[in-house]
Amino acid sequence: MISLFTAEGLAGLVFLFIVAVTIGGALIAVNSIRLPRAITGLAISFVGVAGLYYFLNSPFVAVMEMLIYVGAVCVTIVFAIMLADPGDEQRVGRRSAIGAPVAFGVGALLFWGLALLGINTMWPAAAARVSDGSVKDIGHSLVTTYGMVFELISLVLLLAIIGSLVLARAGRSKS
Amino acid sequence: MILSEPWRLLVFVAGIIAFIALNAAYLVWLERKVAGHIQRRIGPKEVGPFGLLQPLADGIKLMSKQLLVPKGVDPLLFKVAPLLVLVPAVMSFVTIPFSEKLVARNIDIGLLMIFAFASVNVMGLLLGGWGSNNKYAVISAARAVSQNVAYEIPMLITVVTMIMLTHTMNLNEIVIQQAGGVWNWHIFANPLMPIAFLIFFICSLAETNRAPFDLGEAESELIAGFHTEYSGMGFGVFFMGEYANIIIGCGLATILFLGGWQCPFGILPGWWWFLAKVYFLIFCVMWIRWTYPRTTLWGLLNLSWKILIPFSLLILLLTGAMIKVWPLITGAS
Numbered sequence: 001m002i003s004l005f006t007a008e009g010l011a012g013l014v015f016l017f018i019v020a021v022t023i024g025g026a027l028i029a030v031n032s033i034r035l036p037r038a039i040t041g042l043a044i045s046f047v048g049v050a051g052l053y054y055f056l057n058s059p060f061v062a063v064m065e066m067l068i069y070v071g072a073v074c075v076t077i078v079f080a081i082m083l084a085d086p087g088d089e090q091r092v093g094r095r096s097a098i099g100a101p102v103a104f105g106v107g108a109l110l111f112w113g114l115a116l117l118g119i120n121t122m123w124p125a126a127a128a129r130v131s132d133g134s135v136k137d138i139g140h141s142l143v144t145t146y147g148m149v150f151e152l153i154s155l156v157l158l159l160a161i162i163g164s165l166v167l168a169r170a171g172r173s174k175s
Numbered sequence: 176m177i178l179s180e181p182w183r184l185l186v187f188v189a190g191i192i193a194f195i196a197l198n199a200a201y202l203v204w205l206e207r208k209v210a211g212h213i214q215r216r217i218g219p220k221e222v223g224p225f226g227l228l229q230p231l232a233d234g235i236k237l238m239s240k241q242l243l244v245p246k247g248v249d250p251l252l253f254k255v256a257p258l259l260v261l262v263p264a265v266m267s268f269v270t271i272p273f274s275e276k277l278v279a280r281n282i283d284i285g286l287l288m289i290f291a292f293a294s295v296n297v298m299g300l301l302l303g304g305w306g307s308n309n310k311y312a313v314i315s316a317a318r319a320v321s322q323n324v325a326y327e328i329p330m331l332i333t334v335v336t337m338i339m340l341t342h343t344m345n346l347n348e349i350v351i352q353q354a355g356g357v358w359n360w361h362i363f364a365n366p367l368m369p370i371a372f373l374i375f376f377i378c379s380l381a382e383t384n385r386a387p388f389d390l391g392e393a394e395s396e397l398i399a400g401f402h403t404e405y406s407g408m409g410f411g412v413f414f415m416g417e418y419a420n421i422i423i424g425c426g427l428a429t430i431l432f433l434g435g436w437q438c439p440f441g442i443l444p445g446w447w448w449f450l451a452k453v454y455f456l457i458f459c460v461m462w463i464r465w466t467y468p469r470t471t472l473w474g475l476l477n478l479s480w481k482i483l484i485p486f487s488l489l490i491l492l493l494t495g496a497m498i499k500v501w502p503l504i505t506g507a508s
Contacts, residue, residue, distance in 0.1 A: 010181075036252055036305050043298060060284055063291045071294020078301045079320050082313065135284060135344070 015055055022048030035081050043074045060135050187279035191268040195261075198422060199415040200230035206461050213465040240407035245308075248404060252306030257409050259299030260416030263292035267423050272347045274436045274446040286334065286344040289427065293382070296420065297323045300391065303413070304401035315400030318472060319391035322381055325476055326388075329483040330378035333371050336491045337431050339498060340364060350435030357439045362432040365497065367490050372432045374487050376456075379424030381475070383417065386464035390472055425456035 025048055028041025046069040053062035142150050204219065204226065211218025219226030244250055270285035272278035282288055297320055304316025340361065341349045353360050362372050381388040392400030402413045429435055429452040436449040470478070 034249060036249065036302060040252065040255070040302060043295075059282065060287070063284055063287050066291035067287070067294055070298065071291065075294070075297050075301065075320060075324075078298070078305070079317070082301070082305060082317055 011055075018048055018051035018055060020048075021045075021051065024048075036078065039074055039077050039081070042077075043070050046070045046074065060138060184279060188265070188269070191265055191279065195265065195268070195415060195419045195422075199418040200234055202418045202421070202457065203233070203414070204230045205458075206464075209458065209461045210465050213462070234411075237408055237411040242409055243406040245404055247308045249306040249308070252302045253404075254409070256299050256303030256306055257405070257412035257416065259302060260296055261412050261419065263295040263299075264416050264419035264423060266292045268419070270346060271423070271426050272350060272430070272435060273449050274444070275347065275351070277446050278347060281345065281347050284344045285346040286338070286349075286427075289423065290331065290334070293420070293423070294327070296416070299416070300401050303405075307401070307404040309404050311397045311399075312401045312403050315391045315397045315403075319384060319401065321472075322384070322388065322390060322475060325479040326378045326381040326483075329374055329479060329487040330382065332484070332487040332491055333375045333378070334431070336371055336487070336494050337361065339491075339494055346430050346435075350430055350437060353434040353437050354444070355437075357434075360432065360434040360437075365494075367493055368432065370486065371490050372428065374483055374490075375431070376428055377478075377483065379428060380460065380463065381479070383420045383424050385421065385460055387467040387470050388475055389464075389469060390475060421457060421460060422453065425453045425460065428456055429453050 022045050025041045025043070025045030029038045029045060030041075032038045032041060046065060050062040050065040050070075053059075053065055207229075208218040208226070210216075219229040222228040222232050244253060267289045269279040270282045270288055272281070300319045300323075301316045304312040304319075307313075337349075338344055341352060343349060349361075357363070362368050384391045391397075392402070394400075397403070402410050405413060426449075429449060433452050433456075434448075435452075436446055437444045438448050
């Protein structure tokens with residue numbers, strides 16, 4: 001038993017808090033009726049995930065998680081909802097009778113499979129990791145090992161930009 | 176006295192919150208004084224000498240007011256939104272170096288972290304506007320977001336240019352590189368940098384919703400924008416967040432371009448230089464606010480997409496060429 005007032009004890013407490021934030025945010029996102037609240041829950045969950053990354057000693061990924069998922073994805077979603085309908089009672093679809101049991105079944109199956117995988121896999125020892133997750137390492141592997149993937153992602157983004165430009169331009173007349 | 180790390184951090188965060196609150200109060204006073212003198216008035220003068228006690232009176236007034244939650248708002252989001260504006264600002268201050276030693280946490284990716292938290296700020300405005308269930312607030316939030324998204328791009332491109340020049344995202348190291356006098360500041364590093372500074376400054380004006388880009392709270396058309404429905408400290412916290420963001424914007428401009436806590440003559444570097452430069456920039460922000468009329472939404476978005484983004488991209492390209500191609504031509508290593 002580790003005492004609470006040591007470095008390990010505090011770290012464990014912080015870890016539990018981060019996990020609670022992640023799961024709590026996800027629960028809010030799934031269970032709330034109003035869409036803006038659900039997105040707030042999603043944002044809270046993302047902050048929790050960023051905390052997990054920070055806890056795993058990769059602050060760069062944590063910061064990127066905040067920047068991209070909270071700052072860009074969530075804001076885009078809220079913005080889309082806002083443009084769609086500024087009415088207040090924007091309720092999500094009706095519950096069906098078989099929805100909950102099926103969802104529970106799928107969730108349990110996933111949990112069972114992942115747990116089995118996690119237990120049976122031979123995990124490499126901590127010392128065998130390839131890099132220390134610093135910005136320099138990530139940058140190096142992005143332009144060397146994963147250069148192709150990096151370029152492909154930029155192509156996908158370019159396509160998305162061109163596509164949205166075409167869509168936005170479609171409704172416009174020359175006048 | 177040397178404190179252990181958690182306690183040191185706690186003391187720093189408490190200090191940062193006090194700094195933000197005091198600054199919000201007295202920047203309002205300064206804003207009213209500057210506005211008054213620019214418009215040939217005196218500004219606040221009744222409460223205390225030069226009206227210096229006015230912010231305290233205003234603060235007590237705000238705190239003693241009822242926090243009214245109107246019917247029909249989303250009570251939870253309505254209360255959370257002001258905090259979502261203020262808390263990221265407090266987090267950003269954690270990594271801003273006031274002097275070489277006076278920094279709560281010297282993080283290697285500090286620059287990136289500030290932008291990560293600054294992007295959460297928009298979320299607060301959006302949820303505040305949405306949660307208010309008020310048409311003016313919703314329009315204002317939509318404007319604020321389209322503005323923030325548009326101006327984040329040139330700002331980040333300029334910052335990428337700076338990172339290429341400095342090779343680090345650690346704010347303290349960026350300041351240390353600029354030691355030794357005015358001519359070593361990054362704004363004079365090469366002929367492109369003054370333009371980059373201008374772009375950065377304009378973008379930080381727009382990001383903090385300041386005039387002439389304060390379309391989000393254009394009082395003549397939108398009452399008070401996203402904080403129309405807020406009363407008492409709900410409004411007060413929004414205001415504190417706004418002024419904290421102005422300090423962060425001016426602070427970043429100071430750190431990236433104007434040498435941070437370095438002295439212009441190379442003697443006695445310290446937090447006083449940092450604060451002097453920051454307050455000078457804040458004064459410029461106010462000066463601009465009371466000099467220029469508000470732009471239109473079209474003008475605002477056109478300025479970003481058609482002028483600032485192409486120019487910042489050009490600066491990025493030229494800086495890259497200067498760093499990589501120029502040494503090849505001249506044969507220097």
